[in-house]
Structures are given as C-alpha cells and as structure tokens.
Amino acid sequence: MSMSTSARLRGRDALALRAAVALAVAAVSTPALAVFQNGGFEQNSFAGWTLEGGTNPGLAGSPPFTGASVTINPGAAGPADIVGQVADPRAPTIALPRAGSFTARLNDEGGGALVTRLTQVDTLTAADIDPVDGLPHLRFAFAPVMDDPNHAPHEQPYFYVSVRNLADNTVLFEQFAYSGQPGVDFLQGTGNWKYLPFQDVDAVLPLSAIGQPIELTVIAADCSLGGHGGYVYVDGFGSAPVGQPGGGAGAPAVELPVGHPFALAALAALLAAAGWRRARTV
Numbered sequence: 001m002s003m004s005t006s007a008r009l010r011g012r013d014a015l016a017l018r019a020a021v022a023l024a025v026a027a028v029s030t031p032a033l034a035v036f037q038n039g040g041f042e043q044n045s046f047a048g049w050t051l052e053g054g055t056n057p058g059l060a061g062s063p064p065f066t067g068a069s070v071t072i073n074p075g076a077a078g079p080a081d082i083v084g085q086v087a088d089p090r091a092p093t094i095a096l097p098r099a100g101s102f103t104a105r106l107n108d109e110g111g112g113a114l115v116t117r118l119t120q121v122d123t124l125t126a127a128d129i130d131p132v133d134g135l136p137h138l139r140f141a142f143a144p145v146m147d148d149p150n151h152a153p154h155e156q157p158y159f160y161v162s163v164r165n166l167a168d169n170t171v172l173f174e175q176f177a178y179s180g181q182p183g184v185d186f187l188q189g190t191g192n193w194k195y196l197p198f199q200d201v202d203a204v205l206p207l208s209a210i211g212q213p214i215e216l217t218v219i220a221a222d223c224s225l226g227g228h229g230g231y232v233y234v235d236g237f238g239s240a241p242v243g244q245p246g247g248g249a250g251a252p253a254v255e256l257p258v259g260h261p262f263a264l265a266a267l268a269a270l271l272a273a274a275g276w277r278r279a280r281t282v
C-alpha cells in the first residue's frame with residue numbers, strides 16, 4: 001500500500017469516526033424524542049407519519065362504541081393539515097399551537113362522510129424511560145372538534161385515538177367518542193359544534209414494552225350522512241411531557257397507569273370519573 005493510499009484511508013476512517021461521534025451526541029441530547037418521528041409535527045409536515053382514510057359508512061353495532069365499531073370504506077385519505085398560531089372559530093377556547101410551533105389537524109369542518117386516519121409505528125427504547133419512575137412513558141395531547149347534527153349515534157361525526165402494542169396486539173390506551181355522546185364533557189362551540197379542550201395523555205407502559213413495536217392511531221370522521229364535519233387536533237407524541245407553545249417544557253400530565261394487572265381497570269375508573277364512556281377492544 002502506498003503512503004498516499006494509507007493516508008487517504010486514515011482520513012476516511014477519521015471522517016467515519018467523527019460522523020459516529022456526532023450521531024451518538026445527537027442521540028444522547030434528544031432522548032425524549034426516541035419514540036415517534038416528528039411526533040410534535042415541528043417539521044411543519046406529516047413526515048414520518050402515514051395518512052390514510054376513506055369514507056364513513058357509519059359505526060358498526062350499537063352503543064357503547066369502541067375501536068371495533070370503526071368501519072372505513074376504501075378511499076383517498078381525508079383532509080389533514082398542519083396549523084400554527086391560529087384561532088379556531090368553532091372552538092374559541094382552544095389555544096393553538098398546542099406545543100412548539102405546529103399542531104396537526106386531522107379532517108376538517110367540511111362534510112362528505114370523509115375519514116382521516118393517521119398512524120405511526122415505532123419501537124420503544126431505553127431512552128423512553130422516564131427517570132422519575134423508571135418506566136417508559138408515551139405522552140401526547142388531543143382535542144376533538146365536531147359538528148353535532150343530532151343524527152343517530154352511529155351516524156354522528158366521531159374521533160378515535162389508540163396506542164397498541166403490535167407484538168401482542170394489546171390496546172395500551174384507547175379513547176373514542178361521537179359528537180354529543182352522553183357522558184362526555186363536551187364544551188359548546190359555535191352553532192352546533194362541540195369540542196373538548198386539549199386532553200393530555202400520559203400512558204405509563206410496562207418495562208416489557210421496551211423493544212416492542214408500538215402503533216399510534218388517530219381517526220377523525222365526518223358524519224356518515226355526508227353533511228357534517230369533524231376533526232381532531234393532535235400534538236406532542238413522544239416520551240417527554242408535552243411541551244408548551246414556543247417550545248418550553250410542559251407541566252406534568254395526569255398519569256394514566258397502563259400495562260400492569262390493575263391498569264386497565266384504573267384507567268377505566270379514571271376516565272369514568274372524568275365523565276368518559278370507554279370500552280376496550282383487545
């Protein structure tokens with residue numbers, strides 16, 4: 001090997017080493033972002049996410065509805081956009097963006113019986129462990145805004161949020177409500193619109209979830225008859241507390257223990273106490 005080739009190789013090795021060190025530093029400096037790519041939508045896009053949808057033929061079965069009631073006929077993805085500092089004329093007390101500079105909005109105020117579904121799968125790592133309790137956390141915030149035309153329950157606009165462990169197909173967190181659903185503390189918006197303030201979720205997962213694929217799903221559906229819209233804002237998906245507008249650290253959210261023997265019962269009790277009607281599908 002000539003002197004010049006050897007020198008070139010050494011230079012290349014040094015570059016590779018420098019790149020590896022840079023990656024390691026980046027990983028160490030952003031441990032809270034280990035789970036879910038672009039979880040706060042701060043790329044001002046849906047990069048890292050999968051947007052799908054179709055049309056809403058109505059919920060299957062009869063109340064109480066669950067994720068198993070959700071039926072989507074094949075079709076193009078429903079509307080979705082990223083919003084910044086804007087006012088929502090239908091939900092005047094919702095402050096946007098929820099965290100950082102951007103918040104995602106799935107579906108919109110228009111009708112057409114459209115459904116928007118957002119999903120992402122990622123693997124929990126040790127970086128998602130909260131040092132406070134030594135357990136992995138999954139945190140996010142959501143706020144549904146839906147017209148309430150007072151159709152039959154299965155025809156109403158609805159939203160659905162779930163966190164599922166794909167390794168064993170268990171539901172770690174799930175929330176469903178149709179517009180105007182009895183027992184849900186909807187606020188009255190403009191006209192017939194109903195909404196909820198941002199709900200901060202802090203799902204505490206078992207250590208066994210480390211290394212397993214976790215799937216997030218958010219669905220927002222118009223009424224099935226085609227005349228009325230509904231949408232949901234989501235933001236801050238990750239293991240760190242959901243931040244504040246502009247990027248500050250968030251206040252601790254109410255903890256929802258998930259994944260130990262009493263977790264689902266405790267979660268159900270908590271949601272019931274908050275006026276939620278909740279059912280699980282496993």
Ligand SMILES: [Ca+2]
Nearest residue numbers: 040099100102
């Ligand atoms: Ca954000």
